[in-house]
Amino acid sequence: EAGVAQSPRYKIIEKRQSVAFWCNPISGHATLYWYQQILGQGPKLLIQFQNNGVVDDSQLPKDRFSAERLKGVDSTLKIQPAKLEDSAVYLCASSLRTGTVGYNEQFFGPGTRLTVL
Amino acid sequence: DAKTTQPTSMDCAEGRAANLPCNHSTISGNEYVYWYRQIHSQGPQYIIHGLKNNETNEMASLIITEDRKSSTLILPHATLRDTAVYYCIVSSSGAGSYQLTFGKGTKLSVIP
Numbered sequence: 635e636a637g638v639a640q641s642p643r644y645k646i647i648e649k650r651q652s653v654a655f656w657c658n659p660i661s662g663h664a665t666l667y668w669y670q671q672i673l674g675q676g677p678k679l680l681i682q683f684q685n686n687g688v689v690d691d692s693q694l695p696k697d698r699f700s701a702e703r704l705k706g707v708d709s710t711l712k713i714q715p716a717k718l719e720d721s722a723v724y725l726c727a728s729s730l731r732t733g734t735v736g737y738n739e740q741f742f743g744p745g746t747r748l749t750v751l
Numbered sequence: 752d753a754k755t756t757q758p759t760s761m762d763c764a765e766g767r768a769a770n771l772p773c774n775h776s777t778i779s780g781n782e783y784v785y786w787y788r789q790i791h792s793q794g795p796q797y798i799i800h801g802l803k804n805n806e807t808n809e810m811a812s813l814i815i816t817e818d819r820k821s822s823t824l825i826l827p828h829a830t831l832r833d834t835a836v837y838y839c840i841v842s843s844s845g846a847g848s849y850q851l852t853f854g855k856g857t858k859l860s861v862i863p
Contacts, residue, residue: 638794674855675853675855676836676838676853676854676855676856677795677851677853678853679850679851679852682850690850725794725795727794727795737783737785737800739797740795740797740851741797742793742794742795742796743794744792744793744794745793745794
């Protein structure tokens, strides 16, 4: 089966510019996650969707970051305006569904590497 | 969720078993132990998880101590493709969300 798709793979912008990342989860996966991974650290959850509703966005810097999941399938993550400290890899993951018995592993995409100059 | 402690790095000879330890002394009764790994320039990949019994799948074995305060991930015959950062994560299902809080993990280098 096709994996989680992300684009672009790389992006270089200047501070104060805007940027958007796109994620297409595995078909049929109800739950979608966005993570931020700064160099040398583990991924940090930014936001979690169940279908097209937000389950948890407590760690999303809402003054500059926004995310949406149209029709419960694709998702976009936007940063506006970007800061130097936003330089990181942005990972998208999906899982079958949550709130059910048993564990549904998260499948990760390859990530988008953002460099803010 | 309980915190985990892992060594920063480990080496393993190719073909030998790789044993990756993880301490989670504050784990509570409803928390599972999950292992993911991240190969360079890729997203993390699920390996295995367990509650209190030892678990085995086609990738690895997970040994959890009786008091559940520590666990060991075993890759029985390490290959060069197993070189990666390995994350041990403890988490409950919460509101059914199965959220993962990643630490810095253990960088495993498999040496020819």
